[in-house]
Amino acid sequence: MAVAVTDRIEKNVLLRAPLARVWRALTDAREFGRWFGVEFDGPFVAGAPLRGVIAPTQADAEVAKMQQPYTGKPFDITVERIEPQRLFSFRWHPYAVEPGVDYSKEPTTLVEFTLVEQANGVLLTVTESGFDTIPLERRAKAFSANEGGWALQMTLIEKHLARSA
Amino acid sequence: MPARHSAGAKAGIEESASIFFALGDETRLGLVSRLCDGGPSSIAKLTESFDMTRQAITKHLRVMEDAGLVRRSQQGRESQWRLEPRRLAEARRHLEAISAQWDGALMRLKKFVEH
Numbered sequence: 001m002a003v004a005v006t007d008r009i010e011k012n013v014l015l016r017a018p019l020a021r022v023w024r025a026l027t028d029a030r031e032f033g034r035w036f037g038v039e040f041d042g043p044f045v046a047g048a049p050l051r052g053v054i055a056p057t058q059a060d061a062e063v064a065k066m067q068q069p070y071t072g073k074p075f076d077i078t079v080e081r082i083e084p085q086r087l088f089s090f091r092w093h094p095y096a097v098e099p100g101v102d103y104s105k106e107p108t109t110l111v112e113f114t115l116v117e118q119a120n121g122v123l124l125t126v127t128e129s130g131f132d133t134i135p136l137e138r139r140a141k142a143f144s145a146n147e148g149g150w151a152l153q154m155t156l157i158e159k160h161l162a163r164s165a
Numbered sequence: 166m167p168a169r170h171s172a173g174a175k176a177g178i179e180e181s182a183s184i185f186f187a188l189g190d191e192t193r194l195g196l197v198s199r200l201c202d203g204g205p206s207s208i209a210k211l212t213e214s215f216d217m218t219r220q221a222i223t224k225h226l227r228v229m230e231d232a233g234l235v236r237r238s239q240q241g242r243e244s245q246w247r248l249e250p251r252r253l254a255e256a257r258r259h260l261e262a263i264s265a266q267w268d269g270a271l272m273r274l275k276k277f278v279e280h
Contacts, residue, residue, distance in 0.1 A: 009263060009264045009267060011264070011267050011268065013271045013272075013274075015275055015279065017278040017279050021278050022278050025274060025277055025278045026274075031277075034277065035270070035273040035276070035277035036270055036273070036274075060272075060273050060276065063269065063273065124271070124274075126271065128263070
């Protein structure tokens with residue numbers, strides 16, 4: 001349905017690692033930063049805002065190279081819920097692309113990670129929702145501004161997948 | 166996902182903005198779904214399924230027509246409205262781009278916890 005399509009993204013991935021390991025990688029702010037490519041000022045605390053800056057990922061050299069030019073750019077989130085080994089969620093401004101603009105009063109999208117332990121690992125689901133509340137002008141701007149960057153990233157992902165297959 | 170934070174080319178802004186304006190309304194999204202599932206339709210039929218006046222529905226269709234999301238053709242005495250799938254695909258592509266960013270991030274997480 002077209003209605004759902006514009007408001008929400010949902011992804012699943014099976015991680016072949018113990019639940020405790022996955023939980024730590026998601027909710028220890030320093031570990032999160034290492035794979036995601038961000039450096040936070042402190043730990044994740046439910047309900048609390050947290051400042052961060054882009055810092056190249058340590059999980060992939062190619063992506064790190066691509067993130068390099070953005071090092072130090074602000075990356076702020078507000079943690080929503082932390083339910084041990086089950087759910088972690090935060091809000092952010094998904095299209096905060098323009099330098100010098102104060103985004104703090106604008107609507108955010110909600111990013112939610114849920115974990116389900118399985119016999120062969122952990123099924124992780126990530127959803128990002130609330131796109132329909134983002135100001136239209138911002139969406140359009142961010143989308144067109146980012147098209148080049150996304151295309152590049154997609155190529156990198158494909159390369160990465162081909163290599164690790 | 167640093168690409169989200171990058172500034173870049175501004176080309177096509179107005180064009181994308183009109184799509185998102187057209188889709189940023191419950192009735193218009195409903196009309197998209199209806200035309201998507203039910204195929205081309207007349208104003209009379211659309212009015213029936215939406216519990217709104219013919220004028221209100223027409224106004225929404227015009228907004229979508231300006232954004233290039235729908236197109237009308239004359240069939241006898243009545244106009245038939247149909248979806249312009251290419252434009253809708255464009256709007257979807259934007260969301261897919263963010264979706265691809267998540268694919269990349271999750272792939273890195275996988276590498277991170279499995280090694």
